[in-house]
Amino acid sequence: MTLRHLKIFIAVCDTGSMTAAAKELFIAQPAVSFAIAEMENYYGHKVFNRISNRLYITEVGKVLLRHARQIAAQFDDMEAEVRNWNSAEILRVGSSVSVSSTFLPGRIKAFQGEHPGVTVQVSVKNSAEIEQLVVNDQLDMALIDGPIINRLIACHKVGASGMVFICPPEHPWAGGTIEISDLNNCSFIVRERESMERRLLEKLFQHNKIKVNVVWQSISIDAILNAVSSGLGVAAVSGVFAEERLRAGAVSQFHVQGVHLSRESFIIYPQNKALDDLEQDFLRLCVDPFHPSP
Known part of the structure; x- marks a missing residue:
């Protein structure tokens, strides 16, 4: 039939x-x-x-x-x-929480300036969830924190930002430098388990045999900064997010001897995917934002 x-x-x-x-x-x-x-x-x-x-x-x-x-x-x-x-084109973009708060908005604005008729749909989740959505073809492309280890995903680095250790202004470590062993048993405020910031910290702690007391975990950067400024513990966050609170004196930075954490960001898409014109333009704007469209 x-x-x-x-x-x-x-x-x-x-x-x-x-x-x-x-x-x-x-x-x-x-x-x-x-x-x-x-x-x-x-x-x-x-x-x-x-x-x-x-x-x-x-x-x-x-x-x-x-x-x-x-x-x-x-x-x-x-x-x-x-x-x-073609009259109703959609670009499905995923993003980790960190990238969605910094890098992504400017790139989407630039893309929509070149393609005003295209609808950009953004989904914000932690990096592990976004990776899976890309592999399952539920997102066209995504911007997340690295490293990227999934062999089914192609990636291009789009940026990096250093992480800083922060504490309440009245904390004994404020403005100083400590040994990494001093972090043992301290009250620590962290991102959710699948976030890249959490992975970096856990790798650091495991390598140096450090055990901290996780007193607060959140997907919200603002919630973490507020918890630190309220004296609930210390944290390590991207320097971009801490700048305003540091200038205002709401939190203070401290250094850990010999430790330099950096969070890299990548644009990702399925490994064997042939990118269409819209996806190639978005990739270009993310990898080389100052290169004009042809």
Whole structure:
């Protein structure tokens, strides 16, 4: 059973005869008769009663007609939407929490300046979740913190920012330098477990056999900064996020001897994906934001 059979059947029902349906569809009348006969053989039911050279739709034919109209209408909608896709283009972009707060907004603004008719849909989650959405083709591209270890993902570095250790202004470590062993058993405020900042810290702690007391974990950078300024513990965050609070004196920076943490950001997409023109433009704006479009 094909869409052609259904459309012929609908035409016969609408015109009242196979001859009229053939004229409407610009096909030979025997082709219409043959298609209806195939349908009746396929379903094992008569869809028309033939009385005095006239066609009368049967009850099962009425059921078939109702479904046939729905299927034909859905097919026509699909055809129109796909054929007119260029008039409603969408770019699905994912981002980690950190990148969405810093790098991403400017890149999207620049992209929309070049492509004002394109809708950019942004999804913000932690890096591990975003990676999986890219692999599953639920996102076209994404900007996340690295390193990227998934072999199914292609990546290009777009930037890096240093991380800083912060504490309440009244803390004994404020403005000073400590040994990494001093972090043992201190109250630490961290990002959620799958975030890149959390991974970097856990790697640092494991390598140096440091155990801290995680008293607060959050996906919100602001919540972490507020918790530190309230005296609930210390933290390590991207310097970009801490700048304003440091200038205002709400938090203070301290250094850990011999420790320099850096968070790298990457744009990613499926490894074997052939990027279309829109995706290539977005990639260019992220990797080389000062290079004009050709």
